Amino acid sequence: MNMQIFTKLCFLFIVVLGLTACQEDIYEVYEINSVEVLPVNAQKNKAKTDAQYVSILYTNFFQVPIGPNKLLEALDAIRSIGDKQISYDIIVSKYLNQSPDLPTKEEMYADPETFVYDTYKRFLTRQPTEAELAWMLNYITSNPSLAPDIVYLAFATSNEHYYY
Amino acid sequence: MKRRQFIKNTAGAALSSSLFPYILPSGIINSSMASPLADHVVFVLFAGGVRQQESVLMRYLAGSQNENVEGNILYNMLNGAPPETKIAYGQDDTENDLVGHIPIDALLQTPLESQGTLFPEVRYAKGGTGHFGGLLTGVSGNYSSVDVGGLQKRPAAPTIFEYLRKHAGFKATDTWYVGLGTSGSRPLLNHSLHPDYGRRYAGNFIAPTVTFGSPGQNHFMNFKNYHETDEWNKALEIRNFLNQSFSKEGFEIPHLYNTDSEDNSIKSFVKSIFAKNGNIFLPPVNDNQDLKVIGYTLELLHWFKPKVTVVDLSNVDVCHGNFTGYLKNMHRADHGIGFLWREIQKIPGMAGNTAMIVMPEHGRDLEPNSIQDDNDWYAYDHSGGNSRRIFTLMVGAGIDAGLRVGGEGNPVGDAADVVPTIADIFGIKQTVYDKGLIDPNARSLFDRL
Structure with a gap:
């Protein structure tokens, strides 16, 4: 191989190497602003x-x-x-x-989940959290003598109902 | 148990109770409590601005209307013969169309003055002589509350209820303010805004002519007292759960820390009074609001047997425009006081161990305004020096009988004295003094004897 061909091959090798070489990875860091997680009723602070x-x-x-x-x-x-x-x-x-x-007792027990959603919306103008829903459903189903007016009494005289 | 063992135990118990500090129901230990002089106190703020001339000086029309008729129209409270002519303070003689012509019979054989101690010349020393200022001073023992307070504001200095609840361990239902109505600041007189006291130590408040009058009949009557059923516990469980989900410091319905059992007792009381349908312990004559308030107060005393009860009467305030009405209502207030005292002696638990204090919240002017009533008698306001002249009458357990302290030329006592006096009766006088929140000149009336 004469010198000229060797030079051409080297040049070609360098070009190919340059085209196929690894590129520097650019790492972009995406950050989030810190957010304080508050209860769903936290914004109610006016009596x-x-x-x-x-x-x-x-x-x-x-x-x-x-x-x-x-x-x-x-x-x-x-x-x-x-x-x-x-x-x-x-x-x-x-x-x-x-x-x-007032809803009847039969209506409440026929669909307690809807009753709980409706009651939260009616008195506290929000939906229950999963935990609240679970607690209320458990309470209703484990207290077969519970009447809707008792639930309404508790909601209407609760501290959250007093704030907006 | 053998006699010797019994004596040993009794002596040991007596010794330990005198050596060791009092442990309050709240768990607080108060080592500075003295033995109480009485178990109950009733303090009557009498009765809407009363002139000395028509009360302790017994001048009837001579001190006000240029009519030469003197006499005592408060003969349940004070010693002295009633007026003999120009009788206009009693009940109306409808047959002969004579207004106020029939005096109300005395209810007490011995006037309270003879049964207790009278300070006939007491000073309302500072601030304006307005009704709410007077009531504030009466319940807080501090005139500065008047300046900071005013209408629709709570006292700045602690009330007697707060002192007693905090330092003597009284329950909320041990302490009551019975108001003539809900106007102005009356419903706010049961506790102060003081950061060391306040709502946590409030007394209960009720304005019975409103609670059981038209407003209460339309919005309270026939309520279901769930306390009386198992349902109440369920309501409480749900409410407690909801309140836990909304637990933010201070964010609560402003309750007065009545326990659940006290809460129940108050609701049962309200229900029971509605059930009486007006048939309450009313005085024989009960033709004004003050006398109805006295009747409801007696119901409350029977039910709760409170340690301290403050009652305010105000019908005398018609004096701004009707002097005859003023005389009539003052005479009725005396009738109410006589009835109240007589009936207290029939309440088991309160008879014989109750002290009563009667004091006008302030006096009235020496000179009349220009308004004349149907008798052509002039009316009186309250802003001048004469409105700073009042009296204080104490009677009952722990109080000397037949004592008169001071006189027209020798004033003894201050409108702010009642708070330290009640504190003295319940054994916490020194604690109240040490807190430094009452007027610097206020002293227990027992210390002025």
Whole structure:
């Protein structure tokens, strides 16, 4: 092989080597911003006024807004007992007694999952978490004497229902 | 057990109880509690701004209307003969169309003044003489609450309820404020905003003419007391679960730390009063709101037997525009006080070991305003120096009988004294003094004797 051919081959080898050589890997690092995981109800941090509480409660149970005179009277009744948890328990119980729009026990036990979803939405304006759903379903199915008004009483007088 | 062993045990128990500090129900140990002078105290804030002239000075119309008629219209409380002419403070004589012409019969054979101790000239020393300022001072022993407080605000300084719950270990249902109504700041007088006290140590509050009046009848009556059923436990279990899912510091319905059993007792009380349908322990004459409040207060005393009960009466405040109405309502407030004291002596557990304190929240002006009533009598407001003159009457367990301390030219006592006085009765006076949150001039009335 003469020198000229050898040079050409070397050149060709270098060209081929250059074309087929490994390339430097470029590693791109994708980061995420740190996010604090909060409970689903964490954004509820404002207490309802008595007027907001009663208006919402009344509309929820009777499906009509409370009239202004009736509202003022309800507020007066609530203010007449110092322990607000007690006055709320009483007024919720009174309204539950009169409410025309309560699900029946049969409806609750026929489809407890729907009942739980509906109740969370109705009182807490959100869906239950998986854990909440599981707890509620277990509670309902293991308490065959439970009536829907008891569940409603608990939801309507819970701390979360008092906040928005 | 043999007699000797019994004596040994008894002596040992007595010795240990005197040597070791008191352990409060909350678990707090209070080593500075003295023995209580009485088991129960009823404090009546009487009755909406009362002038000395028509009360302890017994001047009837002579001190106000240029009519030369003197006499005592508070004869259940004070010693003294009633007026003989121009009777307008009693019940109406409808047959002869004479307003207030029939005085209400005395209920007590011996007026409270003779049964207890009267401070006839007490000072409302500081701040404006407004109703809520007076009520605030009465329950907090501090005038500065008046400046920070005002309408629709809670006291800045702790109330007597908070002192007693924190330092004497009282339960929430041991302490009650019975309000004439819900107007202004009344429902806020059961606890302060003080960071060391506050809602955690609040007294219970009720405005019975509202709870059992039209508002309560339309929004409370016929409620189902789930406490009385097994269902309540289920409701509580679900509510507790929900509250655990929403457990954020301080984010809760503002309750007063009544225990579940107290909560139940309050609801049962409310239900029981509705069931009485108005047939409560009313005084013989009960034609104004004050007297109805007295009736409900007696129901509450029967039910809870509270350690301390504060009652406010306010119908006398018609004096801004109706002097005759003022006289009539003052006479009725006296009737109510006499009835209250008489009936307390029939309550098992309270009879014989209850002290009662009666004090107007403030006085009224010396000079009238320009308003005249149907008798052409002038009305009186409350802003001048005369409205700083009040009296304080104490009666019952632990209180000397027939004592009169001070007089018109020698004022003894301060409107802020009642809080340390009640603290003294329950053995925590020194603790209350040491906290430094009452007016610097406030002292137990027992220390002013």
